[in-house]
Amino acid sequence: DVKVTQSSRYLVKRTGEKVFLECVQDMDHENMFWYRQDPGLGLRLIYFSYDVKMKEKGDIPEGYSVSREKKERFSLILESASTNQTSMYLCASSFTGYEQYFGPGTRLTVT
């Protein structure tokens, strides 16, 4: 069974803090993705990575950065958290050409 895990289910941070969200997959997938999910907006792609140290911007990269130093791990970084980044963050991974597998999500609240 494919497993995608995220470091926290719930996170509360203050405005201006640097926030790290971690994602780990155990299926040797080359592709990894970070989405945010907001009611009425569906899932929006923030960044994705198709190989170690490779990344591409998604639809809403502003205010975020990512890191992929190892194949199994993809980190999302909020350099200076703001209240409009309060959201559910979902990580996913896939082989190229195949479906994406999702982690359980991290609900981030920025106060």
Next chain:
Amino acid sequence: GEDVEQSLFLSVREGDSSVINCTYTDSSSTYLYWYKQEPGAGLQLLTYIFSNMDMKQDQRLTVLLNKKDKHLSLRIADTQTGDSAIYFCADTRGTASKLTFGTGTRLQVTL
């Protein structure tokens, strides 16, 4: 940009059929997917259809694809309370790795 659209809410009685609709704009999509998100969980792949197919049936699920109208639907027969969830359609863009998700349809099943 290219959008994937869904209605936000659907309510059905237990035992009835549910039909969830989706329209997409990118005619180059190779695969179209249906994902299910249960409360507090990540997304789980339900089924998919290749773009050269019109229909796919998988137990209680039937997917219909109308390429001319760029319309995708998911029919759930004999809907159960356990089917209550948010359902997302998604299409592939160019490379088969990136997905664009719809806004999600919340299915409520009443007794």
